[in-house]
Amino acid sequence: MIASLFYFLAFVSIFLAAMVVFAKNPIHSVLYLILTFFSIAGHYLLLNAQFLALVHIVVYAGAIMVLFLFVIMLLNLNAATEPVKSNMMRFAGAIAGGCLMLVLIAVLSKTNSMQPAHEANTQIGLIKNLGKVLYSEYNLPFEIASILFLIAMIGAVILAKKEPKTSI
Amino acid sequence: MFVVTLLIALYSTYGERKVAAFLQDRIGPNRAGPWGLLQPFADGVKMFTKEEIIPVASNKFLFILGPSIAMICCLMTGVVLPWGSELTLFGRTFYLQAVDLNIGVLYVFAVVSVSVYGIMIGGWASNNKWSLMGAIRGSSQIISYELSMGLSIVALVLMTGSLSFRDIVNQQHGGILHWNFLMQPLSFLIFLICAFAECNRSPFDLPECETELVGGFHTEYSSMKLGFYLFSEYINMFISSAVISALFFGGFNFPGMDWLLETTQSQNIVTLVGVGAYFLKIFFFIFFFMWVRWTIPRFRYDQLMNLGWKGLIPLALINLAAMAVIEMLKHLHTFGF
Numbered sequence: 092m093i094a095s096l097f098y099f100l101a102f103v104s105i106f107l108a109a110m111v112v113f114a115k116n117p118i119h120s121v122l123y124l125i126l127t128f129f130s131i132a133g134h135y136l137l138l139n140a141q142f143l144a145l146v147h148i149v150v151y152a153g154a155i156m157v158l159f160l161f162v163i164m165l166l167n168l169n170a171a172t173e174p175v176k177s178n179m180m181r182f183a184g185a186i187a188g189g190c191l192m193l194v195l196i197a198v199l200s201k202t203n204s205m206q207p208a209h210e211a212n213t214q215i216g217l218i219k220n221l222g223k224v225l226y227s228e229y230n231l232p233f234e235i236a237s238i239l240f241l242i243a244m245i246g247a248v249i250l251a252k253k254e255p256k257t258s259i
Numbered sequence: 260m261f262v263v264t265l266l267i268a269l270y271s272t273y274g275e276r277k278v279a280a281f282l283q284d285r286i287g288p289n290r291a292g293p294w295g296l297l298q299p300f301a302d303g304v305k306m307f308t309k310e311e312i313i314p315v316a317s318n319k320f321l322f323i324l325g326p327s328i329a330m331i332c333c334l335m336t337g338v339v340l341p342w343g344s345e346l347t348l349f350g351r352t353f354y355l356q357a358v359d360l361n362i363g364v365l366y367v368f369a370v371v372s373v374s375v376y377g378i379m380i381g382g383w384a385s386n387n388k389w390s391l392m393g394a395i396r397g398s399s400q401i402i403s404y405e406l407s408m409g410l411s412i413v414a415l416v417l418m419t420g421s422l423s424f425r426d427i428v429n430q431q432h433g434g435i436l437h438w439n440f441l442m443q444p445l446s447f448l449i450f451l452i453c454a455f456a457e458c459n460r461s462p463f464d465l466p467e468c469e470t471e472l473v474g475g476f477h478t479e480y481s482s483m484k485l486g487f488y489l490f491s492e493y494i495n496m497f498i499s500s501a502v503i504s505a506l507f508f509g510g511f512n513f514p515g516m517d518w519l520l521e522t523t524q525s526q527n528i529v530t531l532v533g534v535g536a537y538f539l540k541i542f543f544f545i546f547f548f549m550w551v552r553w554t555i556p557r558f559r560y561d562q563l564m565n566l567g568w569k570g571l572i573p574l575a576l577i578n579l580a581a582m583a584v585i586e587m588l589k590h591l592h593t594f595g596f
Contacts (some may be wrong), residue, residue: 120381145365
């Protein structure tokens, strides 16, 4: 039951992710990406990580993708305004993507077993356990990640700040 | 539960018009049925029978998807709300709550944050500049106020130590003095203001501001699709009232709960009175929403954004920091002091 659910979800996520790339209209692309995030949240639920699933939806589907959609709606991109890409560009893109795929396939074929690194605790995704682990065992990485966010935020504020007016 | 939600939303439209009439010294709807009580049904029939117009230049699929998302999202939040404590029927104990998620508060947040898409997609798919403006206003307003709303809730969660609605409500057991709005007046105030903004209710109804944007994000909508948008606003109002009552006003707790339990010796009676008390609180807040709508004029858009980013978020952050300090002082003994 769980396995078939997993395969179904995995298929849906990969299909939606492919649609993000293939969709002609940028807005449709973003909408497919949102659906992809929902299916990934479904994977988290399968792993009994409800907190992570909901936070994933709040942060990615609810906040980040809204901003994406926002910008694309404001720019109002469509097929007519899309710059024509030269064949050179397409060729370079295909080579770069192909190289990445080669590396991935090479790495995956070398791995013998797909066992988890250490025995997973199925209750770890529940908010109580997750909070305890995050604030004791992984306190330092957690704090460093928050400082990284703070720096990014300050950078964004500085970039968005208007030039100081010279004249009165 | 859906039926109850829909019925309440239906009569909220009636209530809205009656309250408006009362505040403006008019009579309000009084033709359909006694005191105009059948008016909402008449409106519903009107909505359904009106001509369906889908603009030629619009994106048809997304045009229909918009109101559907708005409607589905606001109906989904009701699942985690605790409508009452336990009820024993035929030897089995029922909890009057569909699911007791241990992260119920977060669930409501997730659904609210997704409901933005209803407005955004609908506004964009209409292929109309007014609609797009309304949609962009609406979504930026909702994501801005979501931040301070979240922060005010985090302060509350710090105190209660749980994200489950049932736990939070149960902790407020024992008289009005234990209700959270007295413990955390600032959180309550911030949450209330944000709830108004999240529901797109006046004084924050900029997305559908008639004087500037024709009809806002639903300018191009007609018939029942428009009905869905308007209706989802009322359902949102009901759900926010329910969330406010549960988080800050004790949910199904009421003064004299223990006394009633002792005198009647029946949990069922207490539960039923509790459900009644909960709905009384909800109705008060729905009335409050309407009261504010017809009392306070609409904000200007820059005022709205200033209030959100420069007023409420710093206030919510200070509130959160203060709560953290207070909680730490309360639990000093666990740190070995």
